[in-house]
Amino acid sequence: MKRAYNFNAGPSALPFEVLEKAQKEFTNFQESGMSIMEFSHRSKEYDAVHEKAITDLRELLHIPNDYHVLFLQGGASLQFSMVPLNFLSPSRTADYVLTGVWSEKAQDEAEKIGKTTTIASSQHQNYTFIPNMTDIKPSHDSAYVHLTSNNTIYGTEWKHYPTLDVPLIADMSSDILSKEIDINQFSMIYAGAQKNLGPAGVTVVIIKDELLKNSTENIPTMLNYKIHAKKNSLYNTPPTFSIYMLSLMLEWVKNQGGIPAIEARNNEKAALIYNCMDESNGFYTGHAQKDSRSNMNIVFKLPTEELTNKFIAKSKELGFIGLSGHRSVGGCRASTYNAVPYESCEALVTFMKAFMSEN
Incomplete structure (x- = not known):
């Protein structure tokens, strides 16, 4: 079969080997007589897939033990609201670095919840560059600094990240797993899967215990990171097939070296x-x-x-x-x-x- 030259921005190309393995197992996962989509999310068969995905992600990204790995729904766009709901109190300011449309949208959602400020931006030059790290100075009452690591629309990407005294939160939807990063520089990373992690449907959240401990309590259950961390992303039915595909993608990355x-x-x-x-x-x-x-x-x-x-x-x-x-x-x-x-x-x-x- 002739494959297309797929340069889509997302949902994007998947490795042919991953697609072939998913096809092979689609109707008969591990000789069970069932598709992975048919298993209960409480079953031992699905649990093994779930845990393998977490383990492989930790291994590939060198995620320390004091970070939780969560599999959520709603795409990165839901994280635009969840982040300030959990971490922006009335007495603090959320700092945003604007490098494109998606960082704008993230700040717009945060403004509905609390006080925000733009501490650096390349908007005045139509987002042709990443701001200088020396220009990124958090507010005196900063709750966190938020940035978007790669900007799919404008074709810009952070090469280095600032070291700050306040929590650094990054939307890494379009370049996670594409290069080595130091997880310890971040208090939280989130990424929609449909670029490098698999098909659309699951969002990976990597969040530090220290940040999680300071999150707000009185918010809707499904928007509370503590609940998802406590329940290992199984508070409700997770997107099991997307997580299965994520697991295959992580296995593929490992096999590539x-x-x-x-x-x-x-x-x-x-x-x-x-x-x-x-x-x-x-x-x-x-x-x-x-x-x-x-x-x-x-x-x-x-x-x-x-x-x-x-x-x-x-x-x-x-x-x-x-x-x-x-x-x-x-x-x-x-x-x-x-x-x-x-x-x-x-x-x-x-x-x-x-x-x-x-x-």
Whole structure:
């Protein structure tokens, strides 16, 4: 079967090996005569999947014992509300670093709950760069600092993270597992699964005990991190199939050589496309400043809108999927998440060079 060159921003490409294994087990999980979707979330069969996913994530990200790993629902967008509901008291301020639409949305939701402030932003330059870490100074009454590690729409990504005296919370939906990070720099990380972790439907939350102990008590049960931590993400029926797929994805990352090997390959894939852009004499121009370029989302423009439309139309004819840029930026976007093969990036560069030559 011929596979598409899938550069969708999310839901995104999944490894073919993972899809094949899921297909093989879909109707008969471990010779049980049942699909994993049919098991009770209280069964020993599902419990083994659940615990393996937690164990593998801890191993891959080197998550210390004083952090909880939660599997929640509602996507990263629900976390925009859960974070301030749990951690923003009336006497404190929530600090936000704005680097794109999703960080804006996170702050907008927090403003409905309490006081917020923007402590750094690249909005004035249409989010073409990541703010300098020396500019990130928490408020005197800061409850936490929130940032978005990778910006899918604008193609920017944090290369380093600030070391702060207040809790640092990061939305890592689009670059988690793509590179090595120091978990100890963060009090909380959350990520929707549909980029590097699996299909849509589950959100991973990694949260430090110290932060959890200081969370608000009088909030709805389903929005309370303490409840989910106490119940091991089994307070209600979890998205069992999405967690099963997450477990397969984590197993795949381990089989690739872990995050160091994944990071090296991601660097190679991104460099291939960025080099093509940089050597095009301005035919392809990136949105992000070079020191802020994302390895996950490569955003670029062509000289005219007419050429852009022609490029996208031709790419679809050749089997490329998802190269249209987001409406707020325009142009083109190639999302090169973990599961996008190097060969797909090679094929894209070959097409880009041929298109430039012809036009």
